[in-house]
Amino acid sequence: MAIRYVHTNLIARDWRALASFYVRLFDCRPVPPERDLSGGWLDAATGLDGAHITGLHLRLPGHGDTGPTLEIFSYDDLAERPDVAPNTPGFAHLAFLVDDVPAMAEAVLAAGGSAVGELGTRDVPDVGRLAFRYMRDPEGNMIELLHWS
Known part of the structure; x- marks a missing residue:
């Protein structure tokens, strides 16, 4: 199949x-x-x-x-939904690979979105350096912005 x-x-x-x-x-x-x-x-x-x-x-x-x-x-008829946190079971976020995480985070804020946390960075052996940040779109859905270098 x-x-x-x-x-x-x-x-x-x-x-x-x-x-x-x-x-x-x-x-x-x-x-x-x-x-x-x-x-x-x-x-x-x-x-x-x-x-x-x-x-x-x-x-x-x-x-x-x-x-x-x-x-x-x-x-037409929408049910209410509680806010989703990074650790809420179920689908949590959409992830987008971007060139500049801080710049895209500012663009999300300027477009009516909001921040969930701060910029996180981590070195991953044999892979590279990861920079990421969780944000929310204007309706509260979580977005992960990430960049590998």
């Missing part, structure tokens, strides 16, 4: 604003068409009554035209 990673789904309060954040800061590219999904088939698949989803896929950087996407969707 052939297996290929396709996408990660991120549920947003405002999918357009969040997609714009990832396009501007992380060089993600929209993959049309915009989605506007509803109907019995969606209710059956989600286990929700009257589900209505809108959103868009964004091609992640560095993988070409057939690489995986970040699927940013919004439901």
